[in-house]
Amino acid sequence: MKVLVVGGGSREHALCWALRQDPAVERIYAAPGNAGTALLADNLPIAADDIDSLAHQAQELRPDLTIVGPEAPLCAGIADTFGRHGLPVFGPTRRAARLEGSKVWTKELARRFGIPTAEAHSFDDPRQALAFSRRFPFPQVIKADGLASGKGVFIATDFAQARDAITSLMERRLYGSAGHRILVEAFLEGVELSAFALFDTRQYTILGFAHDYKRINDGDSGPNTGGMGAFLPSPLLSPSLVRQIEESIFSRLHAACIEEKLEYRGVLYAGLMVTEKGPFLLEINVRFGDPEAQVLLPSLRTPLSEIAQAVCRDELSGLRLVRHPRSVVGVVIASSGYPDNPRQGDRITLSDSPSSASGRQGVLFHGATKRNQGLLRTAGGRVFTAVGWGDRLSEARLHAYQEVDAVSFPGMHFRKDIASSLAGHPVAEPHEA
Structure with missing residues (x-):
């Protein structure tokens, strides 16, 4: 095919x-x-x-x-x-992709179908947004309504930060038309989890879970990015949590797609906050995440074409989904100046991965790369994702950073804490959690 x-x-x-x-x-x-x-x-x-x-x-x-x-x-x-x-x-x-294209529309849909999500209010007038933000409890989350490449979300701990976020989105149009409307949302305490399900127009099935890292620097500091790394499996997962996610998130989302006559055939990515009260929906993406896809795909044994064709034919009921019993870690390598002003055109040097000598347990996925007169050069912000896998998370992490070591270009930047800390706490091996 x-x-x-x-x-x-x-x-x-x-x-x-x-x-x-x-x-x-x-x-x-x-x-x-x-x-x-x-x-x-x-x-x-x-x-x-x-x-x-x-x-x-x-x-x-x-x-x-x-x-x-x-x-x-x-x-x-x-x-x-x-x-x-x-x-x-x-x-x-x-029409179905509006689940990602408009955070305001998705928030309203979640309310109608009883999907747990944070309290939020939408605005298309910056003066009204500022007046409300001043009264709303802090910390609060300011979100652009439209597409902003994963960067249109700001956490404000006081009104000065909220004012900066609102004016940046709505008046300075930092992300263009994405900031025509915004959400001012209550801040949820917990750990973020990326949950993936396959949807066809008849049923759904869970594809997998991963954790990603949105901040540019170690310790979750600095501005939001499109993603600086990811890993799986999650140390949070238990049969009880998976059951809660199915019952309160995915089953209701799938029912909403059917009732609203949304033709959804593909992967649905639910960004969740796992709190003491259970999982809450933060956002929906209507495709594989990046960098989550880079760790999710190596974890699947079932061929990708078989998965995709089953979805396209509304035949998920006959799909047997098989996964590798392995841990996978991905580390994003970014160019200097990312995310605000990434430098381009730097020459890239690649060497053999140290893991190659004993049977490679990793792969280097190109992102913003191009060839110019036979030379490999950077072409944007996130240049590579270095991925490693192994029987244990620590082994997968080692192989991922070995792949990082095979890359060299001026100003390259990557986080050193992927899969070692999560929400300020050390990451335990999943079977030890």
Whole structure:
């Protein structure tokens, strides 16, 4: 079969990597791809949000399956456009993708369907938002309504910080139209957990769980980013917690999709806060997370094409999902100046991973990379995700940082505490937790 992967980051390299190991997949296309996907797929020089050009190319190539990595083309309706041409897409329709495209709309949906979530109020007038924020308890969370590449969320511990966040989003338009409306939300105490489920229009099944690290620096300091690392399995998980997440989050979300007539065929990523009172929904993403995909995909034994086709055909009931009994750790390597002003064009040097000598237990996923006159160079903020795996979390972490050691470029930055601390506490081996 032929598969088209839309996107050009580390998540898309991971998708191509998973597909390349799938014996059913004969050819892979990546649009636009990067220097890493070029080793596994035919890169197509088409931007991920250029839906008309993608649809035209897909009509010529006739892929058996299209997997969409980033949120922007999903929210712009790529699944609808491809569907009109008989091209199956692993990803929700434009209307269903509003679950990520509008935090205000999703918050209202969660309230209607009894999904536990933090108290929040929406505003499209900065003066009203500021007046409310001054009265609302601190700390509080200020969120852009629209797409902001995972960066439109601010935690304010006092009114001065809240004022800066509100004016940055609504008046200075730090993230463009994403800040036309905002949420002022109550702060929840707990540990964040990324939960993934496969949805088709008939049923759902849990795909997996991971923890990610959003702050740029060690100890969860500095500004929010698109993600600086991730790991699985979670030391928090217990049969009781999984049951709570199924009953209060995923089953109600799936029921909402059916009742609202949202055509959702794809992976749904629920960002949760696990509190003393149970799991609360923070946000929904309508695709694989980045960097969570880079640790989730190596944990799956069931071929990716089999998973995606079952979803696209509304045949989840017949899917047998098998996972590796392993721990996986991913460390993002970013360029100087990320997230606000990432430097580009620096020459990258790669050496063999130290783990190669004894049988490699890791992989280096390219993100913002390109080849210029035969030389590998940085092309944006998150340049690589170094991934390692092993029987224990400590072993997976060791292999991930060995992959980091194989990379060198001026100003490279990465966190040194991925999978060693979480919410200010040391991470225990899951079976010891």
